[in-house]
Amino acid sequence: MLQCPNCKSKDIGKIGSQQFYCWSCFIEMTVMGNKLTVHQVEADGSLSSLNDLFTEDQRKIN
Numbered sequence: 001m002l003q004c005p006n007c008k009s010k011d012i013g014k015i016g017s018q019q020f021y022c023w024s025c026f027i028e029m030t031v032m033g034n035k036l037t038v039h040q041v042e043a044d045g046s047l048s049s050l051n052d053l054f055t056e057d058q059r060k061i062n
């Protein structure tokens, strides 16, 4: 079960084979191996990376 690295919510929706969406803080997560990459969807639909906000540990999938 995935947990959002940003808000710790487990209210995660699956939007693709490796892609998930947090319904609590509205960020998108992509599973890359055993790590998450985290993106924010901007108002214009583009994605900006939030990976810099988290440590390697926080993005690790347990």
Ligand SMILES: [Zn+2]
Pocket: 004, 005, 006, 007, 008, 009, 022, 023, 024, 025, 026, 027
């Ligand atoms: Zn969240």
